[in-house]
Amino acid sequence: MDAATRRSYGQTLRRLCRTLGEQLPLTSLTADAVTRVFVTTWGGAAAATWNRHRSAVRSFGAWAALDDPAVGLDRRTETRPRTRPLDSAQLDAVWDLPDLPLREKTLWRLLHESAAGVSAVLALNVEDLDLDDRRARAGDTWVAWRSGTARLLPRLLAGRTRGPVFLSDRRPGPARTPGPADLCPDTGRRRLSYERAEYLFKQATRALDPARDGYTLRRLKPRRRAR
Structure with missing residues (x-):
């Protein structure tokens, strides 16, 4: 399993x-007890979370x-709605957010300019980068x-030559x-996780979202141009 899993x-x-009691003997663990915990704790959760x-x-x-x-727990059918990219006005509002950390500025610009998946971008290492060819x-x-990310990346790397591009805040x-x-062999910090990156983006954009949920990182993908 990877670290996130x-x-x-x-x-x-x-x-x-x-919920069950940390002293419960493993031999006393039953499928019925597990089912009760799931129904009580995650009964209203989204299908992906339940699964x-x-x-x-x-x-x-x-x-x-x-x-x-988990024999008493049926797998739920997952239906992922189509992600709607942010429009130009929404993007401008994101770029204009005050006091953004350099890491978030760089990550968000790179996701938008590259149209790459979040996991792929977070998996990048410094040694993978070709800054001259962007x-x-x-x-x-x-x-x-493109140019927006190109201006930010050298500042983010700050002389680092190895390890994850995007790092967590603490060791x-x-x-x-x-x-x-x-x-990271230079700082001792770990790779930024998808969960943490998503949480920070949602928190930062909560005030911009009419639903007050905050945007997801997938919405940074650029809109497809009409042919």
Whole structure:
């Protein structure tokens, strides 16, 4: 599992432990008890959230050689609505937000100018970047950007030559140290997670969103031009 999945699954199991009692013997864990926790805790959750928690419990059951503790939980059908890109006025409002950290400015511009997926951009390493040609190797393809990102990236890197491009704010604790691929050898900070990046964007844009939910990072993708 990657770091984000381990963290997500850990949150599910900690919630399950707190609800059922952390001293409950594993041999006393039943599918009925797990089902009650799910219905009470995540009964109204979106299908993707429900399915993620269900996967965490099923993976734990397989690892612990238990009868499937999620046998009473049906997988929910996920329907993802089409993401509507921000229009020019909305984008201008995002770019004009005051007191934005340099990391967020760079990430948001790069997502918009490249039209790349959030996971692909967050997975970039400094050594992948070709600043002169305004592009970076991302697996079997390239992520390319324009002048806005080109002005910000050198400032963000601040002389770093290795490790993740986008870093978390603080160093991880000893119990949460990621693998070498997700750790900056110069600063000791870990790669910025999708969950944290999404949360910060939603918080920053909450006042701009008529629904007051905040925008999602996928809405930074540029609109397709009509042919």
